[in-house]
Amino acid sequence: MHPTSNRSGAVPEPVRTYLDALTDHHGVFQHAIGTAPDPNHGFCTDDVSRALVVDLLHAEQLGLSAVKEAIWNRLDFLAAAFDSKRERFRNFRDANGRWLERVGSEDSHGRAVLALGEVIRRSTDATIRATALNLFEISVPAAAYFQHLRPWAYAIGGCDAASQRAPKRDTSHLIGLLGGRLIDAFRHEGKATEPFWPWPEDTVTYDCGVLPQALITGGMRVGKPEWVNQGLLALRWLIEFQTAADGHLSPVGNRGWWRKGAAPAHFDQQPIEAVSILEAARAAFSATGNRYWAGVMDTAYAWFTGANDIGVELADGAAGRCADGLTSTGRNPNHGAESTLAWLLTVERIRELRESGLVA
Numbered sequence: 001m002h003p004t005s006n007r008s009g010a011v012p013e014p015v016r017t018y019l020d021a022l023t024d025h026h027g028v029f030q031h032a033i034g035t036a037p038d039p040n041h042g043f044c045t046d047d048v049s050r051a052l053v054v055d056l057l058h059a060e061q062l063g064l065s066a067v068k069e070a071i072w073n074r075l076d077f078l079a080a081a082f083d084s085k086r087e088r089f090r091n092f093r094d095a096n097g098r099w100l101e102r103v104g105s106e107d108s109h110g111r112a113v114l115a116l117g118e119v120i121r122r123s124t125d126a127t128i129r130a131t132a133l134n135l136f137e138i139s140v141p142a143a144a145y146f147q148h149l150r151p152w153a154y155a156i157g158g159c160d161a162a163s164q165r166a167p168k169r170d171t172s173h174l175i176g177l178l179g180g181r182l183i184d185a186f187r188h189e190g191k192a193t194e195p196f197w198p199w200p201e202d203t204v205t206y207d208c209g210v211l212p213q214a215l216i217t218g219g220m221r222v223g224k225p226e227w228v229n230q231g232l233l234a235l236r237w238l239i240e241f242q243t244a245a246d247g248h249l250s251p252v253g254n255r256g257w258w259r260k261g262a263a264p265a266h267f268d269q270q271p272i273e274a275v276s277i278l279e280a281a282r283a284a285f286s287a288t289g290n291r292y293w294a295g296v297m298d299t300a301y302a303w304f305t306g307a308n309d310i311g312v313e314l315a316d317g318a319a320g321r322c323a324d325g326l327t328s329t330g331r332n333p334n335h336g337a338e339s340t341l342a343w344l345l346t347v348e349r350i351r352e353l354r355e356s357g358l359v360a
Helices: 017-022 045-062 064-081 106-122 126-145 149-163 172-192 210-222 225-240 271-288 291-305 337-355
Strands: 029-033 036-044
Touching (some): 029 337, 036 045, 045 064, 045 106, 064 106, 064 126, 106 126, 106 149, 126 149, 172 210, 172 225, 210 271, 271 291
Antiparallel strands (some): 029 036
């Protein structure tokens, strides 16, 4: 079924009230109890990287002066997270600023590379851009040795973003390397699977839109139309199986995910899945100009505002925050960083789409 469009309502103005409440001088608190930041779980590179991308988009709406301090907060965190001897980012940091591991996950490293690439592309401040570029240059080589799909995809996104401002390092080789691995993963799993399963893993889990998104953006960047086509195919498949009969988005839940040969888990649905689909559809729209993908973006946005399986609003536009998921009985009462940043990013992407004049 074609995704529902024009059901998402007006886009709120940029609101940083809650994001600012989640932020202290060390970083962005990962979790909250209700709407109160929970320092017991400290900070992580994943969320700080997400926040940095949101800051950049808010700077375009509110002016750099409104978010400059926050941007430096994120960059200082990432600089502290990077271990130059191991050439890797650490991920988890406690509320007192102490790092809790020697090497972070590949996911967190990839997200940091993605965020730094976006700073290089978007920031109008030469000092901010130079700081990000320096950190990007010394951190991006590690991506060549990653073993997992999503870190490949995040790194492709960061390289694609950075390449638009011509950094010193030629990123096309790394995009080609990681994109080649990613397309091979899709082709291997797709050929070996019966019935049709155009997915590179046995289970559809979290942040799945980033995989087809990377094929689309990477393929466009290095002139690989077969990557783009594979990404579009996989993304349509994901959307088909995550669209309810009336057209609203119904993401795979994290209480069981979706194993090949089994039914998808219905709950708990996470905001990261909605924004992941939106970001992938944004890449598809950019690559094809097909308004179907704009409709997908609008449908993903509407999931936050009540067009979902329970019919409840997950996001509070006035406060700039979002509940941590959709359960079988309603919204999760907590409002952590990942969920809130998913909402704030979604708002800015839809604003950008509507202001483009390409859709209503």
